[in-house]
Amino acid sequence: MxxxxxxxxxxxxxxxxxxxxxxxxxxxxxxxxxxxxxxxxxxxxSACGIPYWVAGDVDDxxxxxxxxxxxxxxxxxxxxxxxxxxxxxxxxxxxxxxxxxxxxxxxxxxxxxxxxxxxAPILPDWARDVPGVLAVKTLADGAAWRELLASDPRDALVVGGGYIGVEMAETLARRGLRTTLVTRGEEPMSGSFEPAMGALVRAALERAGVEVVTGTEVTDLETGPDGRVRAACVNGDPVRGDVVALGLGxxxxxxxxxxxxxxxxxxxxxxxxxxxxxxxxxxxxxxxxxxxxxxxxxxxxxxxxxxxxxxxxxxxxxxGGGDDRFPGIVGTAITRAGDAEVARTGLTSRWAREAGFDVEEVRMDSTTASGYMPESDPVTVWALGERGTGRLLGCQIVGGRGAGKRIDTAATAMWAGLTAEDVAMADLAYAPPFSPVWDPVQIACRRLAERL
Ligand SMILES: Cc1cc2nc3c(=O)[nH]c(=O)nc-3n(C[C@H](O)[C@H](O)[C@H](O)COP(=O)(O)OP(=O)(O)OC[C@H]3O[C@@H](n4cnc5c(N)ncnc54)[C@H](O)[C@@H]3O)c2cc1C
Missing domain, CATH: 3.50.50.60 (FAD/NAD(P)-binding domain)
Incomplete structure (x- = not known):
C-alpha cells in the first residue's frame, strides 16, 4: 500500500x-x-517579486x-x-x-x-482593518496594492526599515508618491547591517526621493471621515499617508x-x-x-x-526514501534601495561581540569597475574577522550596479570557513568593465587580514 x-x-x-x-x-x-x-x-x-509587480516592472x-x-x-x-x-x-x-x-x-x-x-506579517493593533493600510505578503496583497495605487494617492508612509520596508519605499517613490519611511532603528536595515552601512542605504533612499525618519515608532494612525488612513503620528507630528505599507517583519x-x-x-x-x-x-x-x-x-x-x-x-x-541534510546558513541576503545594491552575509559586529568573538573590522570605499570605465560606480565594503584564527565572520556591501552579488564571494568564503587572507588572495575574475584589479571584497579582506 x-x-x-x-x-x-x-x-x-x-x-x-x-x-x-x-x-x-x-x-x-x-x-x-x-x-x-x-x-x-x-x-x-514569488512573494519576492511583489514589490516589483507593484512598481510596474512586472505586468501580471x-x-x-x-x-x-x-x-x-x-x-x-x-x-x-x-x-x-x-x-x-x-x-x-x-x-x-x-x-x-x-x-x-x-x-x-x-x-x-x-x-x-x-x-504571517506582524500587524499591530493600530494597523488592523484600516482601509489604505496594507502588509506586503501575498499575491492578494500585491493586487490590493495595485488597486490602491490606481486611485492616485499622493502620500505614502512605509512603517519599518527592513528589507520589505526599503523595497516598498523604493517602489512607492518610483510610482510617484511622496514617500516617507519611518523606522525605529538608528538607520534603515539596522537590524542586520552596521549603522554606517545603514546610513548609506538611507542616502540611497533619499536620492530616490524617500524621506527617511529614524529612531521613531509609529504608534497610531489618523483616519479621515471616510475611515481611510490619512496620517500617522511620528515624533508627535502627523505625517501624511493616504497609503501605509507595513514592513514590520x-x-x-x-x-x-x-x-x-x-x-x-x-x-x-x-x-x-x-x-x-x-x-x-x-x-x-x-x-x-x-x-x-x-x-x-x-x-x-x-x-x-x-x-x-x-x-x-x-x-x-x-x-521520498532518500537521505539529505540541511547544512544551515551563514546569513546571506540582498536587496536594492534606489540606485544602491545592498547585501550582507555573516555576523554584524554587535552579534559577534555578544557571542564572545574577538573581532576586528574594516570599511573601505572602492569602485564596481576600473575607475576609468564609464560604468564604474562607488561601492563600500565592510568586513569583519576573528582575531587569532583570521577567519572571515561577516561582510556587507552597499554600492552601484554590480556591487551586491559580490557578497557571494564572502558568503562562499564563510561557508568554507576561509580566512580574510584566503579571500584576499583568491583567484577572482578581473577586466576593467567588471572590477578594479583587486576586487572590492578582496581589498576589504586584505586590509582586514592586516589587522587580524
Ligand atoms: C514582499 C516580500 C519580498 C521577499 N523578498 C525575498 C527575497 O528577495 N529573497 C528571499 O530569499 N526571500 C524573500 N522573501 C521571503 C520569501 O518569500 C519567503 O521566505 C518564502 O515565501 C517562504 O516560503 P514558505 O513556503 O516557507 O512560506 P510561504 O511562502 O509563506 O507559504 C506558506 C503557504 O502556506 C499556506 N498556509 C498557511 N497555513 C495554512 C494552513 N493552515 N492550511 C493550508 N495552507 C496554509 C499559505 O497560504 C501559504 O501559501 C520575501 C517575502 C516577501 C513577503
Whole structure:
C-alpha cells in the first residue's frame, strides 16, 4: 500500500518538498502519494517579486507564479486549493481540513505530514482593518496594492526599515508618491547591517526621493471621515499617508504544531533536525522554522525564500526514501534601495561581540569597475574577522550596479570557513568593465587580514 504524504502550505517550501519527494520516490522505488493543501487560491508564487509587480516592472501576477496548481497536478501531486488545515491529530495520523469553497470540514489521513505554513506579517493593533493600510505578503496583497495605487494617492508612509520596508519605499517613490519611511532603528536595515552601512542605504533612499525618519515608532494612525488612513503620528507630528505599507517583519505560523503539542524554539519557529524532521512522521520546512546559523551554532529565525526552497528539497528527499541534510546558513541576503545594491552575509559586529568573538573590522570605499570605465560606480565594503584564527565572520556591501552579488564571494568564503587572507588572495575574475584589479571584497579582506 502506498504511503501518503500530506503537505500543508503549497508555496516555496511545501511544493519544493512535494516535487522532490515524488522525484526521489521514483528513484528509490517508494510508493508515495502526495497531497498538498493550500488555504489560498495560489501555489508556488514569488512573494519576492511583489514589490516589483507593484512598481510596474512586472505586468501580471501570473508572471510571479513559478508553477500553477494544474502543472503540479500534472506532475502527480494532488493539490487542493482553498483548503485550510485547521488541526493536527498526531495519534490518529490525521489532519482536519476545511474546504473554504464548500464550507465543509473533513479529516485527511497521513503517514507523513510536512508543515510548510510559512509566516504571517506582524500587524499591530493600530494597523488592523484600516482601509489604505496594507502588509506586503501575498499575491492578494500585491493586487490590493495595485488597486490602491490606481486611485492616485499622493502620500505614502512605509512603517519599518527592513528589507520589505526599503523595497516598498523604493517602489512607492518610483510610482510617484511622496514617500516617507519611518523606522525605529538608528538607520534603515539596522537590524542586520552596521549603522554606517545603514546610513548609506538611507542616502540611497533619499536620492530616490524617500524621506527617511529614524529612531521613531509609529504608534497610531489618523483616519479621515471616510475611515481611510490619512496620517500617522511620528515624533508627535502627523505625517501624511493616504497609503501605509507595513514592513514590520513576520512571525512563524506554528499554531497547527503547537496545537498538537509540538514545541517551538526560542525565536518562535519550529526547530526540525537537519533532515527537517520534527518527530515521527512530522516534518517542517520554510518560514515556519528556525534555521541553524553555522557561525554561531545557534538556531535563528531567518525567513527567506532561499532557505525555504532548500529546506523543502531536503525534506522531500528524505520523505521520498532518500537521505539529505540541511547544512544551515551563514546569513546571506540582498536587496536594492534606489540606485544602491545592498547585501550582507555573516555576523554584524554587535552579534559577534555578544557571542564572545574577538573581532576586528574594516570599511573601505572602492569602485564596481576600473575607475576609468564609464560604468564604474562607488561601492563600500565592510568586513569583519576573528582575531587569532583570521577567519572571515561577516561582510556587507552597499554600492552601484554590480556591487551586491559580490557578497557571494564572502558568503562562499564563510561557508568554507576561509580566512580574510584566503579571500584576499583568491583567484577572482578581473577586466576593467567588471572590477578594479583587486576586487572590492578582496581589498576589504586584505586590509582586514592586516589587522587580524
Ligand atoms: C514582499 C516580500 C519580498 C521577499 N523578498 C525575498 C527575497 O528577495 N529573497 C528571499 O530569499 N526571500 C524573500 N522573501 C521571503 C520569501 O518569500 C519567503 O521566505 C518564502 O515565501 C517562504 O516560503 P514558505 O513556503 O516557507 O512560506 P510561504 O511562502 O509563506 O507559504 C506558506 C503557504 O502556506 C499556506 N498556509 C498557511 N497555513 C495554512 C494552513 N493552515 N492550511 C493550508 N495552507 C496554509 C499559505 O497560504 C501559504 O501559501 C520575501 C517575502 C516577501 C513577503
Amino acid at each position: 502506498s504511503r501518503r504524504l500530506v503537505v500543508i502550505g503549497a508555496d516555496a517550501a511545501g511544493m519544493s518538498a512535494a516535487n522532490q519527494a515524488l522525484r526521489t520516490a521514483r528513484r528509490t522505488g517508494a510508493d508515495l502519494e502526495v497531497v498538498a493543501v493550500e488555504s489560498s487560491d495560489v501555489v508556488s508564487y 501576477a501570473d508572471d510571479l507564479v513559478a508553477r500553477t496548481a494544474a502543472e503540479h497536478r500534472d506532475a502527480g501531486i494532488d493539490v487542493r486549493l482553498h483548503t485550510e488545515a485547521t488541526a493536527l491529530d498526531l495519534d490518529a495520523g490525521q489532519v482536519e481540513v476545511r474546504d473554504h469553497a464548500t464550507g465543509t470540514t473533513s479529516r485527511l489521513g497521513f503517514d507523513d505530514v510536512l508543515l510548510a505554513t510559512g509566516a 513576520v512571525r512563524a505560523r506554528t499554531d497547527l504544531a503547537t496545537g498538537a503539542g509540538l514545541p517551538v524554539g526560542e525565536r518562535g519557529g519550529l526547530v526540525p533536525d537537519d533532515r527537517q524532521r520534527l518527530t515521527d512522521g512530522v516534518w517542517a520546512a520554510g518560514d515556519c522554522c528556525e534555521v541553524l546559523d553555522r557561525t554561531l551554532g545557534q538556531h535563528l529565525y531567518v525567513p527567506l525564500g532561499t532557505h525555504a526552497n532548500k529546506a523543502g528539497r531536503v525534506a522531500g528527499t528524505n520523505l
